[in-house]
Amino acid sequence: MDWNSLYATRMGKVVASDIRERMKLLAARQIIQLGGGLPDPSLFPAAEIAAATAAIFADPARATTALHYAPSEGHMPLREWIAGYMTSIGAPCGVDNIMITNGSQQAIDFCGRLFLSPGDTVAVEMPSFIGALRAFDTYEPRYVALPNEAEAPLPVGAKFGYLGSDFRNPTGTAMTLAEREAMIDKAAAIGLPLVEDGCYEKLRFEGQAVPSVFALAVQKAGDVEKVGVLHTGTLSKTIAPSLRVGWVAGPSAVIRKLVLIKQAADLATSALNQMIALAVAQTSLDRLADAGRALYLRRRDAMLEALETHMPPGVTWTRPEGGLYIWVTLPAHIDGAVLSERLLMEEAVSVISGAAFYPVDPVRNTVRLSYSLATEEAAREGVKRMGTMLSAMLETAVAAE
Amino acid sequence: MDWNSLYATRMGKVVASDIRERMKLLAARQIIQLGGGLPDPSLFPAAEIAAATAAIFADPARATTALHYAPSEGHMPLREWIAGYMTSIGAPCGVDNIMITNGSQQAIDFCGRLFLSPGDTVAVEMPSFIGALRAFDTYEPRYVALPNEAEAPLPVGAKFGYLGSDFRNPTGTAMTLAEREAMIDKAAAIGLPLVEDGCYEKLRFEGQAVPSVFALAVQKAGDVEKVGVLHTGTLSKTIAPSLRVGWVAGPSAVIRKLVLIKQAADLATSALNQMIALAVAQTSLDRLADAGRALYLRRRDAMLEALETHMPPGVTWTRPEGGLYIWVTLPAHIDGAVLSERLLMEEAVSVISGAAFYPVDPVRNTVRLSYSLATEEAAREGVKRMGTMLSAMLETAVAAE
Numbered sequence: 001m002d003w004n005s006l007y008a009t010r011m012g013k014v015v016a017s018d019i020r021e022r023m024k025l026l027a028a029r030q031i032i033q034l035g036g037g038l039p040d041p042s043l044f045p046a047a048e049i050a051a052a053t054a055a056i057f058a059d060p061a062r063a064t065t066a067l068h069y070a071p072s073e074g075h076m077p078l079r080e081w082i083a084g085y086m087t088s089i090g091a092p093c094g095v096d097n098i099m100i101t102n103g104s105q106q107a108i109d110f111c112g113r114l115f116l117s118p119g120d121t122v123a124v125e126m127p128s129f130i131g132a133l134r135a136f137d138t139y140e141p142r143y144v145a146l147p148n149e150a151e152a153p154l155p156v157g158a159k160f161g162y163l164g165s166d167f168r169n170p171t172g173t174a175m176t177l178a179e180r181e182a183m184i185d186k187a188a189a190i191g192l193p194l195v196e197d198g199c200y201e202k203l204r205f206e207g208q209a210v211p212s213v214f215a216l217a218v219q220k221a222g223d224v225e226k227v228g229v230l231h232t233g234t235l236s237k238t239i240a241p242s243l244r245v246g247w248v249a250g251p252s253a254v255i256r257k258l259v260l261i262k263q264a265a266d267l268a269t270s271a272l273n274q275m276i277a278l279a280v281a282q283t284s285l286d287r288l289a290d291a292g293r294a295l296y297l298r299r300r301d302a303m304l305e306a307l308e309t310h311m312p313p314g315v316t317w318t319r320p321e322g323g324l325y326i327w328v329t330l331p332a333h334i335d336g337a338v339l340s341e342r343l344l345m346e347e348a349v350s351v352i353s354g355a356a357f358y359p360v361d362p363v364r365n366t367v368r369l370s371y372s373l374a375t376e377e378a379a380r381e382g383v384k385r386m387g388t389m390l391s392a393m394l395e396t397a398v399a400a401e
Numbered sequence: 402m403d404w405n406s407l408y409a410t411r412m413g414k415v416v417a418s419d420i421r422e423r424m425k426l427l428a429a430r431q432i433i434q435l436g437g438g439l440p441d442p443s444l445f446p447a448a449e450i451a452a453a454t455a456a457i458f459a460d461p462a463r464a465t466t467a468l469h470y471a472p473s474e475g476h477m478p479l480r481e482w483i484a485g486y487m488t489s490i491g492a493p494c495g496v497d498n499i500m501i502t503n504g505s506q507q508a509i510d511f512c513g514r515l516f517l518s519p520g521d522t523v524a525v526e527m528p529s530f531i532g533a534l535r536a537f538d539t540y541e542p543r544y545v546a547l548p549n550e551a552e553a554p555l556p557v558g559a560k561f562g563y564l565g566s567d568f569r570n571p572t573g574t575a576m577t578l579a580e581r582e583a584m585i586d587k588a589a590a591i592g593l594p595l596v597e598d599g600c601y602e603k604l605r606f607e608g609q610a611v612p613s614v615f616a617l618a619v620q621k622a623g624d625v626e627k628v629g630v631l632h633t634g635t636l637s638k639t640i641a642p643s644l645r646v647g648w649v650a651g652p653s654a655v656i657r658k659l660v661l662i663k664q665a666a667d668l669a670t671s672a673l674n675q676m677i678a679l680a681v682a683q684t685s686l687d688r689l690a691d692a693g694r695a696l697y698l699r700r701r702d703a704m705l706e707a708l709e710t711h712m713p714p715g716v717t718w719t720r721p722e723g724g725l726y727i728w729v730t731l732p733a734h735i736d737g738a739v740l741s742e743r744l745l746m747e748e749a750v751s752v753i754s755g756a757a758f759y760p761v762d763p764v765r766n767t768v769r770l771s772y773s774l775a776t777e778e779a780a781r782e783g784v785k786r787m788g789t790m791l792s793a794m795l796e797t798a799v800a801a802e
Contacts, residue, residue, distance in 0.1 A: 001629035003655050006560065006594055008518045008540075044468040050458035057451035067445040067641035102503065106667040113539055117409045118519060134665040138514055159407065193407055228402035240468035242672040254404050264535040265666070266507040271643040273671055 032382035034303075035340075035350035037169060037324040037370040043292050044240045045284055052279035053272075062275070070271035072263040073255075074100025074247070078278040082233070082247050085281075089201070090215035091231070096252040097224050099259055100269050104199045104234040104246035108162070109135040110261045111195045111230060111248070115159040116141045123158040127327075127357030127366070129169045129197065132162055136359075143359035148175050150182035160193040165213050167200040167323025170357045170368040174204075174321060180213045184220060187228060194229045199246075202238050202289045204322035205297040214249065225251045235277050238289045245269065245277040296324060302376035303369065303383060310387030312394055317369075324372040327354070330365040330390070333397055339390065340367055347385040433783035435704075436741075436751035438570060438725040438771040444693050445641045446685055453680035454673075463676070471672035473664040474656075475501025475648070479679040483634070483648050486682075490602070491616035492632070497653040498625050500660055501670050505600045505635040505647035509563070510536035511662045512596045512631060512649070516560040517542045524559040528728075528758030528767070530570045530598065533563055537760075544760035549576050551583035561594040566614050568601040568724025571758045571769040575605075575722060581614045585621060588629060595630045600647075603639050603690045605723035606698040615650065626652045636678050639690045646670065646678040697725065703777035704770065704784060711788030713795055718770075725773040728755070731766040731791070734798055740791065741768055748786040 057063045065075075073079065079095045086093040101107040108131065116122060118140035124133065126145045133143075144155040146163055154161065163183070165175045175183070187194050196213045211219070214231035218224045227250070234246035248258060262268070280288075303326060307317055314331040328351075330336060337353040344350055354366025371379060457463045466476075474480065480496045487494040502508040509532065517523060519541035525533065527546045534544075545556040547564055555562065564584070566576045576584070588595050597614045612620070615632035619625045628651070635647035649659060663669070681689075704727060708718055715732040729752075731737060738754040745751055755767025772780060 001589070001592065001594065001627070001652075003594070003629075003652060006516065006592075007658060008514075008516055008521070008560075038470065041465045041469055044465065046458060046461070046464040046468060049468065050455070050464070053454050053458070054451070057447055057454070060447070063447040063451070064442045064445065067447060067450065067643045068442055069439065069642045102667040102671075109666050113409075115407065115409055117541070120409070131665070131668070134661075138662065138665055140518070159409075188402070191402065191407075193402065193404070226402070228404075241470045242468045242669075244667065244669075244671045251402075251404060257408060260535075261539065264532070264539055265510050266503040266645065267532070268643075268645075270503075270645045270671060270674055273674065 030348065031344070032349045032378050032385070033373045034369045034371075034379065034382045034386075035352045037372050039237055039241060039292070040295060040373055043288065043295065045280060045288055048280050048284050049240065049276055052276045055279065056272070056275055066272040066275050068271060070100075070268040070274060072259050072268050074098065074269060075271055075274035075278070078245075078274045081278055081281060082249070086231075086249050090211045091218045091224065091249065093224050093249055097249050097255060099248050099255050099262060100274060101232075101246045101248060101262070102244040102266070102269050103236050103241070104197065104232040105131050105135070106265075107232040107246055107248040108132045108195070108197065110258050110265070111160065111162070112136045112139045112141075113261050114254075114257060115193070121155070121158040123155050123161040123192070124359060125163055125168065126359075126361070127170050127354060127363070128162065128359065129164060130357055132197065133359050136162075148179050148183070150179050154186045154190060154192055156190055158192060160195055161187060162195045162197065163213070164197040164200070165210075166198065167203060167320050167325070168197065169200075169323070170325050170352070170354065171327040172318045172320030172323050172325040173327070174210065175213070177210050180210065180216050183213060184217045184229070192228070196229055196231045198231050198233045199237060200323040201233070203293060203296065203324070205293040205300075207321040224249075225253075227251060230254060235281060238285060238292060239277060239280050243273045243277045245273055293322075296372060299371035299374060299376060299379060300326070303371045303374065303379040306380045306383035310384045312387060312391045314394070315390065324370050326369040326371065328367045328369060330367065331394060332365050334390065334393055335364045336367040337364065339386075339393065343386055343389055347389060349382045349385050351386065431749065432745070433750045433779050433786075434774045435770045435772075435780065435783045435787075436753045438773050440638055440642060440693070441696060441774055444689065444696065446681060446689055449681050449685050450641065450677055453677045456680065457673070457676050467673040467676050469672060471501075471669040471675060473660050473669050475499065475670060476672055476675035476679070479646075479675045482679055482682060483650070487632075487650050491612045492619045492625065492650065494625050494650055495653075498650050498656060500649050500656050500663060501675060502633075502647045502649060502663065503645040503667070503670050504637050504642070505598065505633040506532050506536070507666075508633040508647055508649040509533045509596070509598065511659050511666070512561065512563070513537045513540045514662050515655075515658060516594070522556070522559040524556050524562040524593070525760060526564055526569065527760075527762070528571050528755060528764070529563065529760065530565060531758055533598065534760050537563075549580050549584070551580050555587045555591060555593055557591055559593060561596055562588060563596045563598065564614070565598040565601070566611075567599065568604060568721050568726070569598065570601075570724070571726050571753070571755065572728040573719045573721030573724050573726040574728070575611065576614070578611050581611065581617050584614060585618050585630070593629070597630055597632045599632050599634045600638060601724040602634070604694060604697065604725070606694040606701070608722040626654075628652060631655060636682060639686060639693060640678060640681050644674045644678045646674055694723075697773060700772035700775060700777060700780060701727070704772045704775065704780040707781045707784035711785045713788060713792045715795070716791065725771050727770040727772065729768045729770060731768065732795060733766050735791065735794055736765045737768040738765065740787075740794065744787055744790055748790060750783045750786050752787065
């Protein structure tokens, strides 16, 4: 059978993520990894998770709950805990405002499924998280830019706007309080729902915490039921990715629709994983987040210092106060894809070309760095090689003029 | 914000599954459950799963693998095991022919996402599995009937056909060898891809096993790469639902597309759950399936005997050789929805109205029974009450004529 002719139109357009393909390549070689933004496995609380799991199976009733289908909404005690957590960060929520998902990636996908039919418009930051773009792609939308600047008008006619307010992938930048408040007001004025990706929220290691767009919207409206914002969260960055436990928070009427989508998509998230995640979150989340913040702060500092030391003139970069990413803007005529390819092949250093983070009109003189997996020594050596190669590329470009 | 006006068109049509809503109601009362088809928790191998989990965490390298992102394709050793399992049931597969999903529900949803754009046609058996219909609904298709009879022509122009060859939900019936072979030939003749739901395959407790449509297609083509059939499987019915481990098997070119969908949907299935499922499958799957088959056979027998004893004339039912369901056809003027509602409210017996299993043109004089959770005593008592009520409804109907 010639399957290729049978796929839905959009599937022809869905291509392998550059990052994931590159990760496979990396696994086979001794590479300095400044590319992928995976959490450092040394942070995984294996002992706590093992103990939590043993405790579940030591109690026959809990063991049965752990092995049977969870409700599509999620395991109730975990929903209660997350509602309390959301309340503690300034967004008072009840259990009916929370649904559990397989990581926040699934929450983002479900927002696409909820709002988008083919040909609809979605507004995203440019650049934006690749995982969100790939999820939205499967619903065949058109993309327009969602500008963060307080004074910039929002696009009219989009079905929703997707944004990462804290240390977003790929830029590492955070929205200011004024930008968040303006975003809420402007979106409300044109009836644009917002989906806020909160996955890096717990990873602020510097500067003053700013309430999430969701929390500000709840405070402004006085009631979560009245807000025009959904918020996604995850325990992947603070406990462990493979529990696959994330959530979406929002007005209960929207959560009820998302529960129907969850039911249709995979019935429910693993009850076992939800129970493990709850037990570890209750006892250890703050300690785990502290350990992650301390490690990533040291690594960010090493990478920023190396950039100062080794980048040639004309290169600029962001200075994240949290999260895992630094966004580098190269001189205008340097293509980040060429740089990343040559760095990998000639210098065994992995960085990610920035163009892939734009759904339309890619800005090509960009690369994304991550310090999540790079030891301080690796960051220094990798950035040094990148600087040397960039200087050589710039000289060649000058000589060619 | 008025969210209701913002959802994609199809979301207005997506309504809560009657079954799931009913299950919530049931949880609160002492009900004889002849409705939902959940596996019996007494079969869950809690001790084996606890031991497998402890062994994973006792080895630091395995613990790290268990807690980090699995590849989107799935944990390689589990894919290898499933490829071997598929080979052992007559469908020689390699790892590239297997992708892991969150239960087979997610595999079914992904097939919808792969093939369907709004307005496309999908062919399904009538009646058909509700979970598949709800998943396909979100892609806004039109439905046509996929007849199983060997001589019936298949509908032309559908993007794919979805079928359950073994003991399908809701009828409990299995396709004959001749029907399977004819289905493959007819589908190939019109270029119709087939998606075979294999979730009840391991639950045959009587009669001669018939190879799956997928296995027959591989044998016919001589090579899995050439078949026009995808096959979904799961460990939910034989190990435990909440591991959420299922799979889809097919030509590697299609699996590669499905991997991109998986990546966009939720990145990967939990590595921990995949490793647990593999360990238990390797040591205990046959024993667990034996225990399930023995239990469900006893319960089926009790239910069939009770039907013989208590059903009034004019009622017929299927006699499943496996799986969890019996499909009951009532006299033409009896509405299964009225019967199920009255049985629940007046007699505390839960059965499922058959109409919901039809995406179009519901046949209303039908109900689905399941023996999966009903002890032999409960089946006898519940079916007796159903027979008494049906007899009364028939007398009322005769009196009214």
